[in-house]
Amino acid sequence: MSYEDILYEVKEGGAHITINRPDKYNAFRGKTCEELIHAFNKAGWDKSVGVIVLSGAGDKAFCTGGDQSAHEGQYDGRGTIGLPMEDLHSIIRDVPKPVIAKVQGFAIGGGNVLATICDFTIAGEKAVFGQVGPKVGSVDPGFGTAFLARIVGEKKAREIWYMCRKYSAAEALAMGLVNAVVPNDQLDAEVEKWCAEILEKSPTAIAIAKRSFNMDSENIRGIAGMGMYALSLYYDTEESKEGGRAFKEKRKPEFRKYQK
Numbered sequence: 001m002s003y004e005d006i007l008y009e010v011k012e013g014g015a016h017i018t019i020n021r022p023d024k025y026n027a028f029r030g031k032t033c034e035e036l037i038h039a040f041n042k043a044g045w046d047k048s049v050g051v052i053v054l055s056g057a058g059d060k061a062f063c064t065g066g067d068q069s070a071h072e073g074q075y076d077g078r079g080t081i082g083l084p085m086e087d088l089h090s091i092i093r094d095v096p097k098p099v100i101a102k103v104q105g106f107a108i109g110g111g112n113v114l115a116t117i118c119d120f121t122i123a124g125e126k127a128v129f130g131q132v133g134p135k136v137g138s139v140d141p142g143f144g145t146a147f148l149a150r151i152v153g154e155k156k157a158r159e160i161w162y163m164c165r166k167y168s169a170a171e172a173l174a175m176g177l178v179n180a181v182v183p184n185d186q187l188d189a190e191v192e193k194w195c196a197e198i199l200e201k202s203p204t205a206i207a208i209a210k211r212s213f214n215m216d217s218e219n220i221r222g223i224a225g226m227g228m229y230a231l232s233l234y235y236d237t238e239e240s241k242e243g244g245r246a247f248k249e250k251r252k253p254e255f256r257k258y259q260k
């Protein structure tokens with residue numbers, strides 16, 4: 001498969017997967033998700049690879065979730081909502097190797113969910129984390145909500161989702177959402193250091209540890225699968241569509257007008 005929306009490079013035992021849509025703040029469309037799934041599968045089963053790094057091109061964003069310009073209600077690709085989100089989330093968990101989210105700029109919406117699911121998150125000090133679902137007519141019923149609560153606690157996870165505030169890298173570190181924060185110009189070097197340390201360890205022991213961590217939250221995959229059907233119905237409502245419209249028109253949404 002040749003890639004249009006992502007970059008893929010293997011160097012020194014690390015597979016580097018980069019969302020390459022900087023003009024869209026690295027938002028993903030259906031095609032981006034398919035390419036990410038393909039790349040994770042490739043890296044996951046390549047024995048020369050011991051660690052995978054997920055990042056976004058440019059310095060503005062890691063990823064800002066679904067591409068608001070590529071949809072009107074349902075998205076433009078495969079799956080219950082027109083984005084194969086369940087498959088993408090699953091493959092990040094299922095690859096038997098640590099996945100590091102290297103975050104600079106915005107990790108927002110579905111981009112924040114991707115970083116949450118990765119085994120580690122290393123952030124530049126100017127990174128910004130947050131959810132926007134209830135502001136733009138969306139929500140992640142699964143890992144983005146239930147799994148997030150395991151990481152930052154129930155109260156904080158609910159605050160993140162209901163309030164849609166933005167959090168600095170330092171705040172994300174304090175709530176356990178990221179593992180380390182470094183000056184932006186040291187981010188690549190820091191991630192390389194983490195990769196080198198991982199590569200010294202037994203890959204099979206790490207693969208078993210990853211499975212073991214995952215098994216304890218595996219029920220969330222079921223929540224996500226069922227939740228996508230609710231989300232698909234929600235995307236067809238005027239209430240949800242108002243969120244996308246308002247974002248594109250750069251105005252405040254009027255959700256209450258459309259509530260059923």
Ligand SMILES: CC(C)(COP(=O)(O)OP(=O)(O)OC[C@H]1O[C@@H](n2cnc3c(N)ncnc32)[C@H](O)[C@@H]1OP(=O)(O)O)[C@@H](O)C(=O)NCCC(=O)NCCSC(=O)CCC(=O)c1ccccc1C(=O)O
Pocket residue numbers: 023024025027064065066067068069081083085106108109110111113114132133136138139140141144231247
């Ligand atoms: C990222 C922002 C906070 C940046 O704000 P600001 O600095 O004020 O800049 P802006 O002017 O808003 O944006 C700059 C520029 O980038 C474009 N842009 C930003 N984000 C997107 C995007 N997601 N899609 C398309 N374009 C985007 C923006 O339009 C501007 O372009 P101009 O040409 O200059 O006008 C802010 O931009 C922001 O809050 N963005 C919102 C992002 C958003 O709405 N994301 C979608 C969230 S919903 C989602 O991800 C659902 C899909 C999904 O992933 C999912 C679905 C089902 C289950 C699970 C999931 C899951 O979440 O995993």
